Amino acid sequence: MEKLSSLTPEQITQDLLPKKFGKWGKIWTAILIAICLIGAYAYYRQIRYGLVVTNMRDYVSWGIYISNFVFFVAISLVGSLITAIFRLANIEWATPLTRIAEIIAVSAIVFASLIIIVDMGRPERFMYLFLYGRIQSPIMWDVIVIMTYFCISLLLLYMPLLPDLKILLKFKEKSGNALHKLYRFQGSFWQGTKAQFKISEKAITILCVAIIPVAFSIHTVTSWLFATTYRPGWDSTNFGAYFISGAFLVGAGGVVVAMYIFRKFYHLEKYITELHFDKMGKLLVMLSLLYLYFNINEFMTPAFKMKKSEAGHLNELFSGTYAPMFWFAIIGGLIVPIIGLLFKKGRKPLPMFVIAILVVVCAWFKRYLIVTPTLLHPFMPMQEVPASYHHYFPSWEEWAIAMGSLAGALLIITFFARIYPIIPIQETLTEKNEAEKL
């Protein structure tokens, strides 16, 4: 932060203005678009031939679409953590990270909704949810809270953007005509008067308070999609807390990955400093410990009892087919971050980046492990079905669609950073002024 004080406001503005894609930016975007197109083609095939193109069958009736959905909902929770909780707690170092967190939240929640439609056998009947919706169904609860969360997140992304739009409008020759028009459309009413700032401050505070229970709801309700059934591995009262703690962990991991990449490619070393990595590292340790605690709760008590219905499922996870993936997710997603980030050296940008990627990847596999193995352990024996019903490995269409959705979410973030300042300019300037006053 000390470095910031040596910079003039003009320099800061120049540094933080959105930049055109460089060589790597273009390659990156092209790859993402290509993955999205492959996903779109796979979805076209699914629409044409039906869900039979997936490898889901009557036992594993939910596959990577649903685990991907859970992953998206999980990672989107970070918006509420960094923006709302930190803001209300007056944690100032987090300011440069708020927009990163919020755009991750918005893009993830958009693709969470899309992937659910992809999973539907009859997507053309989507409107039935509103025409014939039954409020008793946990799916309806999810629809309601996710829509609410999306709206609040969008507002939390938009309102702090208004002062920045005013700054952006000053640089017409830099942004070009089309973007200038977009900025004017979105932010020309913002004069930056004291009264407007006051209203905006108030509104943001209200949104920050409102988003916390909604954020808890989206992931708790998502966990209830599983926990309201009788299935071994899902039938758990621990599920809400287990999901929430895991969600904050993967979200924080996602923010660290984004921080590192933006810092490197947009040369934001003065704004996203080693201090930020250090603080986020400590946060990751805390969240990992929390998630570890709920994992122990989730597995320890049923494994101690080994009830007949649970035993098959647990053995499969601990020492069966899913054991390599399970222990990879536990060690890579929990043990490595806890140990690695306890050391100061581990909290430097590069090791943080590596560990954060591990956290996110392990979290994705963890979601897969939550959804699929349970479905292969129904109460009734698996008989009188073709041999293929006894196993599940996603088809190429499923992989393509799932990866396409992940690429799509990254694409939204990439384009957002191309169009808008990824670090809030106005707030950075304000904080610099305040720091100088002291």
Next chain:
Amino acid sequence: MENKDTSRRDFLLTGILATTAIVAGCSDKKNPFTPEDTVTPSGKKVKLLSVDGEIIEVDEAFLKPVPHVPPVSIDESRRGIAGKKFVMVIDLAKCKNLKKCQSACNHMHQVHSSQNWLKVYAMEDADHTAPYWQPTQCMHCDEPPCVKVCPVDATFKREDGIVLIDNERCIGCRFCMAACPYSSRVFNWEPSDYKPTGDEEKIYSPENSIPQKVGTVSKCDFCPDRHREGKLPYCVEACPNGVFYFGDINEDTVTNGSETFRFSELIKDKAGYKLMEDLGTKPSVYYLPPVNRSFPFENGLENENETDKKLIAK
């Protein structure tokens, strides 16, 4: 008044005994239940069981197949048959895994060849206990977990106790499949490979469940379309060993087509039970334990496919 009474008795006879006097010209003046003029009694009498349990005799000439009744509307299928509460009893002592129930059910409901609405499981409750064959289909629970979770009211519980699916409403989210502890639901991943013969019902109704609709969930429907015609479900009719008893708990009667029992007595005498009662789902399907068996378990093995044989061997 007298005339009215006769017509009522006639109605009961025709309805319950799966016979009907064909309605010839339903004009206002004519009693719709008077037999056709052309019918001349043949003199041959057939003995039948009335609803009151009396044996009655009817002239053979009056026995006619029920005419084709078009399926009821979706609204009507959501309500159910008034005054009924359907129940099934499965006698495990009689089952030898012939799977006649299954093939009849699959054929009549046009189920995809890799799927079954009715499965005959090879069960063994614990080590050293005796294996037995257990036909299992939708339990038509009184607290159905599938109905609880359905977001669009596509699967519903009717007043006659049957749980049905409206395949024109189902969005294919498959939450019901995750919720059902009996694994009784199947999803139409692709169009059914059933080869139509031409004389199937063409009009869809949740009561007949045909034709199967791709992208939606389906399951055993307890054949309510058959009750409307006074017939027993396909599985009950197809089983040569009389494993399945079907009936109405309000009438306290169940029948497998050849034998009829008081439901309450049958359950009491043979110690009937339900599957996974501890879950609180309150199934409408009861089981009679596999004691004093008609066949040894091994007799059923020949009908098992290779995958399942290996599983059972384990």
